[in-house]
Amino acid sequence: MTKKILFIALSALLLSAGLLMAATSLKVRVKSTKLRRSPKFYASSMATLRFGESLEKLSEQDGWIHAQTSAGTTGWIHSSAVTTPKFTVTAQRTAQEETSADEVALAGKGFNEQVEQEYRKSTELDYTWVDRMDQMVVTEAEMERFFREGKLGEYGGGR
Amino acid sequence: MRKNMTMFLVMLLLLSCASVSQMGTKILEEEGVIDEQQKESIDRVTAAVEHSFADLTGEQEYYLGRSVAAKILTSYQVYENTSLTTYINRVGNAVAYASDRPELYGGYHFLLLDTEEINAFACPGGFIFITRGLLGTCRNEEALANVLAHEVGHVCAKHGLKAIKKSRLMEAFDVLLKETSKHYTQEQLNRLTEAFDGALGDIVDQLVIKGYSRQQEYEADRLGLKYSHLAGYACSGMVQSLQAMVTSAQKTTGLGFFKTHPVPQDRLEKVQQEIASKSYSRAVEPTRTKRFQMTVG
Missing domain, CATH: 2.30.30.40 (SH3 Domains)
Incomplete structure (x- = not known):
């Protein structure tokens, strides 16, 4: 045993x-x-x-x-x-x-794009601004400048 | 010695097993108490019950957040100002970088709502709204960073997801665990969509009608201060904007932000205690105030 x-x-x-x-x-x-x-x-x-x-x-x-x-x-x-x-x-x-x-x-399982599409069939919700939010991107270069000019992160007292 | 060794090995064996409950159903199946189909059904239900909001993947949180955001936008107009929106997204991402969840499935996105009402909404998945009224309580970039960091705190602590009723999650996880394919049948899709609709209702109800609990607000304040400090911001902005809210709360009739948040005076006291205990003593940086004034006015 x-x-x-x-x-x-x-x-x-x-x-x-x-x-x-x-x-x-x-x-x-x-x-x-x-x-x-x-x-x-x-x-x-x-x-x-x-x-x-x-x-x-x-x-x-x-x-x-x-x-x-x-x-x-x-x-x-x-x-x-x-x-x-x-x-x-x-x-x-x-x-x-x-x-x-x-x-x-x-x-891709559970609450996914397919579920959102199905849900949207039953509502009149407008996703235009949600899609625009999704596409708002801050680039590395602009954030590096933002940190440097604002003395943030390694350029100031942060991490 | 031999007995201890056997005990150790049995413990090791148990730890190696995926689930004790699955062992139980396996024994029942072997003993002929249940058949294979019943075993699978019990295992699936047990697994579904064991799941909580914490088991929702970043992708599922993202899709919930998108629809919660769309629902909130049925009650508010967006304040369209590209330079201001860009600036808010830079400040918001700066504090999000210092947060406990800097990388979300779809990232953090911030948008300004065109209303004098003092309010903010942190939807799951990183969709964050603040109103012009709340922005108006901020005198400098530090204060704006502190306000946005508070909202990032709600996202990191998954306060929105915690509002989802257990029954919706059980329904979703039951379908999810049953189906191995990524494309659902119409019946499965109907069940998931119904659970999705219910979950959205739970979250919006929490965000817009009931508001978060006092403890959740205090937790978001504590996290917001931490993220602001780690990013390099002074935390005095939180005190200043809460003081402005105290004044506004005295003038309003308990609508909007003050309906869904604890009395600002209570938060103010706790925030001041937190700042003192954690020695968040960084000074306001004039160059940041200057760019805030140039962008926000």
Whole structure:
């Protein structure tokens, strides 16, 4: 009996070890984001990343992840923009990562675009301004200037 | 020793299992108490019940937020001013960068509503509205940043999503867990759309009619101060704009913002305590005040 339990437990351990090795694999969980030159939101872009895209984690620093795309481009991405695979088990896993673990697996499910389209058939709601809001983008260059001129973030006393 | 080892291994085995409840249904199935179909049904219902607002993905939050925003815009006109809207989006994103959720599925977007009413709405997914009346209580960029950071705080703490009734989430997760394909049948779509409609009603009711709880407002104040400070802003703007609200509240008859927010005097006291306890002592930056005056007037 003990031998049987030992065998199952060792299998579970081996499985966990295999999953730990896969812990460096990340997926983008937001519609679109940038891989940045340095760990700042207003740093210049190295690549545009789309939802579900895979990245390899190289290192981590203050909530920012140094990562590499499948095309070999390296840069920085904030940890809130990526998710670790569902079954990844690490001691350092944050609460944010816990709640986001199913993010990519559940992509397009539940309250999605199809549901919004169906809902819109039954209402006269106007989404014109919502769509315009969606398209409002502040570029890295304008935010860098905004921070610099306003002495914000690294240019002032912030982070 | 051998007993301890066995215990350890059993514990390890249990921790390796996906769900204890699924183990239970598996045993019942093996014992012939339930059949395979019943097991799957129980597992799905159990999983649906276990889900909460926190399990909604960023994508689902985004689609809920879009429709909540569209509903709010049925009651308010947009104040169309490109340079002002751009400026508000820059200030809003500056504090959002310093927040606990800087990267949302669709990002943060800020829009000004054309009304003298002092009010603001933080829809799930980062769609944030502030009124001209609320902007009018801000004397500098610090105050505007503090106000927007408070709204970002509501988004980060998922206060809007917390208003969704459990029954809507159970319905949505039941369909979601049952269907493996991303394209739903008409029957599944009807169920999801009904749950979606109900969830929108719950959120709008919370945002517009009932307002957030006092505790949620205090939490948004605390987070707003934190995000403002981390971005590099002085937190005195929050005190100044709350003082302006106290004065306005005394003049109004309890409509709009004051209907849905705790008495500004209560918030003001807590904000002053928070600023003192966290030593948020940064000074107002004149160059920021100058650009605020040039843009807002």
